[in-house]
Amino acid sequence: QYYDGQFDDARLLIHLCQTAAERGAVLLNYCEVTGLTKGADGFIDGAVAIDLESGREHEISARVVVNATGPFTDSIRKMDDQSVKNMISPSQGVHIVLDASFLPCESAIMVPHTKDGRVLFAIPWHDHALIGTTDTPLKEVVEEPEAFEEEIEFILDTAEQYLHKKPQRSDIRSIFAGIRPLVKTEDTENTAALSRDHTIHIAHSGLMTICGGKWTTYRRMAEDAVNHAAMLGQLEERPCPTRNLRIHGHCEEAENLGDLWIYGSDAYPIRDLIRQQPDLMEKIHPDLPYTRAEVAWGVREEMARTLEDVLSRRTRALLLHAQGAIDAASGVANLMAKELGKDAEWVDKQVQSFCAMASRCLPNERGVS
Ligand SMILES: Cc1cc2nc3c(=O)[nH]c(=O)nc-3n(C[C@H](O)[C@H](O)[C@H](O)COP(=O)(O)OP(=O)(O)OC[C@H]3O[C@@H](n4cnc5c(N)ncnc54)[C@H](O)[C@@H]3O)c2cc1C
Numbered sequence: 001q002y003y004d005g006q007f008d009d010a011r012l013l014i015h016l017c018q019t020a021a022e023r024g025a026v027l028l029n030y031c032e033v034t035g036l037t038k039g040a041d042g043f044i045d046g047a048v049a050i051d052l053e054s055g056r057e058h059e060i061s062a063r064v065v066v067n068a069t070g071p072f073t074d075s076i077r078k079m080d081d082q083s084v085k086n087m088i089s090p091s092q093g094v095h096i097v098l099d100a101s102f103l104p105c106e107s108a109i110m111v112p113h114t115k116d117g118r119v120l121f122a123i124p125w126h127d128h129a130l131i132g133t134t135d136t137p138l139k140e141v142v143e144e145p146e147a148f149e150e151e152i153e154f155i156l157d158t159a160e161q162y163l164h165k166k167p168q169r170s171d172i173r174s175i176f177a178g179i180r181p182l183v184k185t186e187d188t189e190n191t192a193a194l195s196r197d198h199t200i201h202i203a204h205s206g207l208m209t210i211c212g213g214k215w216t217t218y219r220r221m222a223e224d225a226v227n228h229a230a231m232l233g234q235l236e237e238r239p240c241p242t243r244n245l246r247i248h249g250h251c252e253e254a255e256n257l258g259d260l261w262i263y264g265s266d267a268y269p270i271r272d273l274i275r276q277q278p279d280l281m282e283k284i285h286p287d288l289p290y291t292r293a294e295v296a297w298g299v300r301e302e303m304a305r306t307l308e309d310v311l312s313r314r315t316r317a318l319l320l321h322a323q324g325a326i327d328a329a330s331g332v333a334n335l336m337a338k339e340l341g342k343d344a345e346w347v348d349k350q351v352q353s354f355c356a357m358a359s360r361c362l363p364n365e366r367g368v369s
Pocket of ligand 1: 216
């Protein structure tokens with residue numbers, strides 16, 4: 001038997017961000033770096049960033065700038081030096097989600113050799129079946145990657161040989177694509193410390209880039225990055241605590257927390273919220289497991305600013321049931337508007353842009369690529 005671990009990537013990321021904030025980090029959401037600043041000595045000493053909500057530009061000074069922007073790594077490196085060769089070779093991966101009846105068990109299926117030599121997984125995930133993935137080289141990095149028709153067909157054709165029943169295209173609840181920031185072989189520029197599957201690169205200007213790697217190795221990546229940054233910033237040496245650091249939400253009894261188990265210890269304050277405001281117990285959609293309390297919590301405690309934040313990256317509504325997320329959009333946007341003090345125009349814009357994006361996750365709304 002083969003064992004592996006599984007998790008919810010967005011939830012772990014939110015809890016990591018909260019852990020960082022609790023330990024003194026200042027987090028900025030919807031703030032885009034548009035340039036880097038340099039001192040008279042040519043060393044990078046900060047970044048220029050735009051607050052995408054207010055449109056205001058800020059200059060932020062820094063002893064060390066760490067570029068950890070995944071698929072966008074090269075766009076930041078080019079802000080330092082237009083002439084650098086790309087380090088990233090973008091590769092698209094697509095997943096589809098079916099309901100649990102296609103994989104009615106607690107074990108996952110791994111297909112080690114598909115007909116074109118790839119690996120395919122079918123995994124029980126949030127009471128659904130998650131099937132993927134593909135590995136499609138992309139010429140360029142796009143902000144909203146979209147599944148190609150042949151990727152969907154490949155997943156359906158392969159999965160039907162192994163699942164409990166044959167999935168039709170109309171059985172797909174959601175389709176989503178991501179870009180893996182794979183590292184090319186090194187260019188000739190200066191210091192590169194290659195460590196297992198991630199790369200740390202330090203440019204002549206002092207810009208430090210960490211790229212490649214996987215979620216599986218994120219603590220090791222963090223340790224390497226922080227140790228290099230501390231050295232570059234000439235900080236006092238001290239051991240990195242990540243190996244044994246408990247992250248936000250740590251809880252010994254998560255299995256007793258019912259539907260809110262994914263929040264770990266945050267399940268308790270969310271339950272308190274429902275006790276104080278019982279209408280928040282209502283679900284956002286009959287076919288989705290999420291309550292209005294989780295929307296309020298996302299806005300109040302997890303920096304959710306847009307409908308997409310709540311329906312895709314705080315809850316996983318869009319990934320589990322794209323049509324359900326579209327149907328829930330208006331109700332969720334109205335609740336968010338109340339929490340954030342926004343008006344009806346904001347609600348309309350949010351619903352419109354979310355539904356346009358979410359429709360691309362539906363199986364039958366897609367043009368053939
Ligand atoms: C299909 C697929 C399957 C995968 N499967 C696995 C797996 O099974 N196991 C595993 O361990 N890993 C897996 N991974 C890999 C893992 O998800 C990636 O390694 C990881 O997401 C990359 O993390 P990152 O932090 O480097 O980049 P990202 O998660 O892409 O984060 C980069 C961040 O930088 C921000 N950013 C970019 N440009 C700017 C700018 N100018 N200003 C401000 N912010 C900016 C972006 O908004 C984003 O938030 C998979 C990835 C994909 C795509």
